[in-house]
Amino acid sequence: MSRFLTYDALWKTLQALLSTAYVAFLVGQFFRPASPLTAASFHVFMATALVFAWTPLEWRGRASRMAGRLLDIAGVSLSLMVVVLYASEIFRLERRFEMIDPVLPVDILLHVLGLVLIFEAVRRSVGWSLLAVVLAFLAYAYLGPWFPGLMRFPGFDLSTQAELISMKTDGIFGVTASAAINFVFYFVLFGSVFTITGGGQLFIDLAMRMTARLKGGAAKMSLVGSALFGMVSGSAIANTTSTGVLTIPIMTRSGYSKEQAAATEAIASTGGQLMPPIMGVAAFVMSDMLGIPYVTIAAAALIPAAAFYFALYVIVDLRARKSGVGDVAPELLDIPPVIPRLHLLAAPIAMIATLVAGYSAPYAALVGTAIALVAPVLRKSTRYNIRQLFETVLDTARQMAWISAPLAAVGVVMVVATQSNLALKFVRLLSDMGTGNLYLSLLLVIFGCIIMGMGLPTVAAYIIGSLVFVPALMDLGVDRLAANLFVLYYCVLSMVTPPVALCSYAAAGIAKADANKTGLLAFGYSLVIFLVPFGFINDPHVLWQGNPAQIAVGAAGMLLATFCWAVFLIGWLRGTLTLPERGGFAILSLALVVTPTLSTGWLISVALAGCLLFWRFGLRPRFVTA
Known part of the structure; x- marks a missing residue:
């Protein structure tokens, strides 16, 4: 021994x-x-x-x-x-x-x-x-x-393979390694320091204070906590394990089944990869591949991420009102005071301010890390043991290792896909199958991303998707950034799509729930994602492009569309929807995202959505009562 x-x-x-x-x-x-x-x-x-x-x-x-x-x-x-x-x-x-x-x-x-x-x-x-x-x-x-046929190419021998993959800044040492060194590491370090010095717990406690007394507060607590934590971690797994240990037991005690609680936490944590300012690894790789400042990508992702969480919130709220479960028992509301700890928020605030001021992403992350180390010392109640700092070193190294090995392996895929002209071949194939129709082509790309997401981590699925699908979308006139974000959104589903649903399985482990049932349920909840990318394909204002008025109108239209979509998915709004009502919400949500913002069709869709909501909230109750 x-x-x-x-x-x-x-x-x-x-x-x-x-x-x-x-x-x-x-x-x-x-x-x-x-x-x-x-x-x-x-x-x-x-x-x-x-x-x-x-x-x-x-x-x-x-x-x-x-x-x-x-x-x-x-x-x-x-x-x-x-x-x-x-x-x-x-x-x-x-x-x-x-x-x-x-x-x-x-x-x-x-x-x-x-x-x-x-x-x-x-x-x-x-x-x-x-x-x-x-x-x-x-x-x-x-x-x-x-x-x-189309898949034929000359190939290359071992010597050429070595030259392309492992002897230059390409392949295993290419853009994926560069993104990990120049971007990912600094934000992983910040997330680890901020979490270990008390910031992560503060976010969870804030979420509990904000939502615990609301209808369906147990699940809303999971959404808000995961969104806040996702803003500084960017890791869906870290998000699930950090917030899930608190939120999942509360959800199960509030009436949700183990699988429902685990699935809710899994999809909420998955959204952390889409939530600025620190998105998932794939966003940093995107920045490096496109040569676009990371802050531009984070700004473009803000409104779609807000729409995603808004739709999830509406679904959770309607589900709670429909089923009557999800309210938090008073004995579970013993939350430590948060006001004495609000100074810990100085770290993420400083990091965001530094990014917005135009400084580089690594510099902003280091500023946030330095403040995350100093801020807790300002009050006795939040001071940490100096030994905890070494835990951040170990945690950062462990997270980076698990991220970097798969990224290096994906470099092999990038070399082979580039050398074989796989992207150009797919453009031809998509052109033949989609017959030049944008929406049919988008549906084919979605299918391809989901298939990849069933077996690959998000970053791997995104990189392969960006090589194969993005050129085809750009050939159909889609903006390059919008095309990349479109692929990213559907590849994010890899975290909740069986058989490789890492978030779902992590949440199921915490809840002691059936992993496959949790994965399937989480994938069902993820249907809220499906509408959002179509919104920014048709309206670039949603990606923070244009003047403030255009951005505000685009954001309002997307939020209305996702609200209608959520109502359609649940089939309940102040009572069970009739089939025509449910169909109306589905059609209007689709119309709001496929018609250009402020066009005649879009304005008619907004008006009809307003009429349908007025019917459900105002006229129908009176009509039925009468």
Whole structure:
């Protein structure tokens, strides 16, 4: 037993040393950046080493356990060896001429060994689904000449593959690694510091104060808490586990089934990836791929995210009024005072203000992190133990490792998709199938995104979707930013779509609910997402483009459309809707998003929606009573 304890202690020491070195290097990148290839190679394989360190094999039986430990040690050691080998070869790699200078045996070794390590890290961090897709693309790179028709391409051998994937700032060291180093890390660090120093709990307590006494307050608490927490975390899983441990038990005690409570928390937390100012990893990758400042993307996403949460709120409210469940019992309202802790909000406020002022996203995140460290010290009641700071280092390194290994693997997909002209082939295919019709093409893209989302994490689904679907949408006249956000919205469904529904499964674990039932129920709730992207495809004002009046009218139209859509989905508004009434709400919601804002058709739709609402709230009760 003492040997096992000694091994565990040594392993924890290894985790601490690797995490500290990794976080210190990435922080140093802001002040004195290394060359892109140097930084990317260190980042990718240190993250790989950390996955092996933080996700050891847990085989049963003494012999199996020993074999697992040897494999874990080998994974960490080989990953660190690859870091050292890249460092020793970096001078040559940065100065060689692509496709002219020879590919050396050490390059082949680094390529093969590096991919094996990354692939195992992907399997440990997100499972087989993404790994299967990456391996399929890698096989396509070899077997391209044997594919028939449109899918045929010359392919490339091992030497060319090494040159394209692992010897330059492309592939595993490309845009995904760059986004992780230059954007994602700083916001993960801020989210970790803010949460551990008390900010995360403050958001949850604020949500409870705001909603607990409302109709259906248990579920509304989950929505508001997840929206607030999502603003600073951007991680759907972190959102689910942080807010779900409090909100799910309250929802189940308020009358919701375990599956309903878990599904509500899962879809609410999934929206955190869409909620500015800190959106999910995919938004940072989008910024890097499009060459658009992150603050522009965050501003464009604000109104659609608000519409998404507004629709969820309406659904929760109507469901509570229809079923009579969801009110929070008075004995559960023992909430600590929030006013003495409001100074903790200085950190996110300062970060948002810095972003709006035009400073870079990493700088804004570091400003927010510094204030998150200082603000709690200002009052005795919010002071933290200095040892908690080391927890932020470990938490940041762990989160970055689980994010970065899949991102590196997706770099393989990007290279193969680019070299095989897969995007152009899909444009031709979509043109043939969609017959040039925008809405039919959008429906085909939605279908493709959902299929990918059933097996891939959000960021992986988005990157592949941006390579394959976005060019096709742009060919149909859709704005580039709108096309990317359209794909992102439907790829976000990956977090709640079985069989790989990470948010749903995390929430189900907290609720001790059936995971598959929770996933299916959460996917049903996610139908509120379906309408929002059509709104910004047809009205760029919704993406914060235009003058204030145009933006305000576009936002009002989207909120009205999502309200009608939510009423249609629930089928209840001050009583059960008749079939014509429900159909009317569905048709009007669709009309509001497919007709240009302030056009004659749009104005007629607004007027008819007003009449239908007046009927439900004013005339119908009197008519029925009479």
